[in-house]
Amino acid sequence: MKRRDFLTSATSSILAANGLASIAGGPALAATEAAANRLKMPPLLDTRASGRLQLTAQSGSADFLGGGASKTAGFSQNFLGPTIILRNGPLAAEVRNTFGEAVTAHWHGLLVPGEHDGGPHLPIREGGQWTPDMQIEQDPATVWYHSHIHGRTAEQVNSGLAGVIHLTDGRDDQRGLPAEYGVDDLTIVLQDRRFDRSGRMVYSPSMMDLMHGFLGNRMLVNGQAGAIAVVPKGIVRLRLLNGSNARIYNLFFEDSRPMHLIATDVGFLPEPVALQDLSLAPGERAEILVNFAEGAPTVLMSDPGQAFGVLPFISDDTLTPRITKLPAMLDGEQDVILGPEVRTRRLSLDMGMGGMMMGGGGFAINGRSFEMGRIDFEVALGSVERWIVRSTMIAHPFHVHGVRFRVLKENGGSPRPENSGWKDTVLVTGEAEIVARFDQPAGPDTPFMCHCHILEHEDAGMMAQFTVT
Numbered sequence: 101m102k103r104r105d106f107l108t109s110a111t112s113s114i115l116a117a118n119g120l121a122s123i124a125g126g127p128a129l130a131a132t133e134a135a136a137n138r139l140k141m142p143p144l145l146d147t148r149a150s151g152r153l154q155l156t157a158q159s160g161s162a163d164f165l166g167g168g169a170s171k172t173a174g175f176s177q178n179f180l181g182p183t184i185i186l187r188n189g190p191l192a193a194e195v196r197n198t199f200g201e202a203v204t205a206h207w208h209g210l211l212v213p214g215e216h217d218g219g220p221h222l223p224i225r226e227g228g229q230w231t232p233d234m235q236i237e238q239d240p241a242t243v244w245y246h247s248h249i250h251g252r253t254a255e256q257v258n259s260g261l262a263g264v265i266h267l268t269d270g271r272d273d274q275r276g277l278p279a280e281y282g283v284d285d286l287t288i289v290l291q292d293r294r295f296d297r298s299g300r301m302v303y304s305p306s307m308m309d310l311m312h313g314f315l316g317n318r319m320l321v322n323g324q325a326g327a328i329a330v331v332p333k334g335i336v337r338l339r340l341l342n343g344s345n346a347r348i349y350n351l352f353f354e355d356s357r358p359m360h361l362i363a364t365d366v367g368f369l370p371e372p373v374a375l376q377d378l379s380l381a382p383g384e385r386a387e388i389l390v391n392f393a394e395g396a397p398t399v400l401m402s403d404p405g406q407a408f409g410v411l412p413f414i415s416d417d418t419l420t421p422r423i424t425k426l427p428a429m430l431d432g433e434q435d436v437i438l439g440p441e442v443r444t445r446r447l448s449l450d451m452g453m454g455g456m457m458m459g460g461g462g463f464a465i466n467g468r469s470f471e472m473g474r475i476d477f478e479v480a481l482g483s484v485e486r487w488i489v490r491s492t493m494i495a496h497p498f499h500v501h502g503v504r505f506r507v508l509k510e511n512g513g514s515p516r517p518e519n520s521g522w523k524d525t526v527l528v529t530g531e532a533e534i535v536a537r538f539d540q541p542a543g544p545d546t547p548f549m550c551h552c553h554i555l556e557h558e559d560a561g562m563m564a565q566f567t568v569t
């Protein structure tokens with residue numbers, strides 16, 4: 101099939117399949133349109149030389165669908181934030197806020213103490229700034245940052261207060277991994293957003309939206325609707341972030357080419373794992389390698405059964421492929437966490453229907469809705485804990501601040517490949533058993549959070565806080 105025919109048929113089948121139509125163009129997508137709709141990367145903010153990071157939370161506007169401007173927010177730009185490159189060592193951050201209301205800068209996936217974590221107890225007031233002097237010391241990973249004001253997180257993240265962080269040790273060449281930003285190493289932020297008939301982005305969750313989380317009717321990738329990724333004819337690395345408020349993706353390629361999983365939330369796997377489909381819940385990241393050597397176009401899709409297009413890919417002969425074969429091994433450490441296992445804790449992610457009807461009180465952990473002034477439990481610094489986490493009613497992506505954890509069991513069996521590496525967020529479809537060593541301190545003034553990463557559930561109280569001392 102010729103490229104053009106392929107895109108045409110893919111476009112119509114996807115448009116027919118779902119209102120979540122992400123493919124631009126239409127029946128006559130031409131090369132010039134592909135160029136115009138080419139997927140853009142967020143701008144790079146490389147902190148490696150300076151050890152300094154400056155961001156400004158701001159309001160903005162963006163015309164996503166060509167139907168008029170929507171009110172948005174971003175870090176140092178109109179929508180979303182730059183891709184920050186970090187290396188281990190000291191990092192002097194400075195986050196300013198001109199957004200119009202308090203925000204935070206939470207580093208989701210960075211292993212830093214509670215006072216640097218940017219959680220709900222570290223608001224930056226309008227006109228103010230926050231200057232944590234951080235020390236980064238962890239394995240390479242794709243992590244992210246977003247605002248985290250209790251009760252406002254869902255709306256603020258929906259409006260754009262989020263961005264990606266690449267934590268790198270500069271050794272991807274030795275690993276044989278693609279590492280050229282925007283060429284063979286693509287940052288891909290998946291977000292569904294809701295647009296009204298005039299094409300403006302809206303956020304006004306109903307009771308039903310609170311229940312399931314707020315779902316969109318259009319896909320945005322890196323804040324673009326209808327984007328097309330253009331890649332070299334070789335191995336391409338996709339750093340996927342599910343930055344959606346509530347949508348869980350079950351990703352696959354339309355031509356069923358394999359996705360070689362190389363990293364989960366907080367680090368590399370020991371070796372690539374070939375997958376046909378990959379589930380990615382809100383807050384989770386996955387790095388995959390995809391082979392484009394043959395040059396055939398394809399479409400990254402979601403949800404077998406009621407498929408919709410997430411992102412089409414075409415290859416470009418003028419881009420020189422740097423990596424042409426998959427690495428056999430990686431250097432992700434999978435050792436069992438060391439230390440005496442001091443305690444088992446049970447956490448249930450609760451969603452009571454009755455309470456919800458009476459104003460959202462049904463969202464809770466262990467029956468208690470989140471309260472800023474209440475510490476829910478205390479963990480001993482340096483200890484290892486096993487947590488058994490249960491979801492009630494629907495699947496909830498459970499996230500823990502300040503640690504990387506391993507999934508020991510999912511519903512009594514071994515974890516799915518997506519959950520076989522270092523994680524900070526896990527989709528709990530029934531019961532998940534996780535283990536972590538709590539190495540970062542967090543006092544009662546800036547405790548760590550654990551919560552459902554469906555942001556409407558989190559804001560409604562499915563969150564708890566704990567100290568590590």
Ligand code: C2O
Pocket residue numbers: 206208246248383499501549551553
């Ligand atoms: Cu991604 Cu508590 O956050």
Ligand code: CU
Pocket residue numbers: 206207208209499500501
């Ligand atoms: Cu987090």
Ligand code: CU
Pocket residue numbers: 495496497552553554557558562
């Ligand atoms: Cu939830």
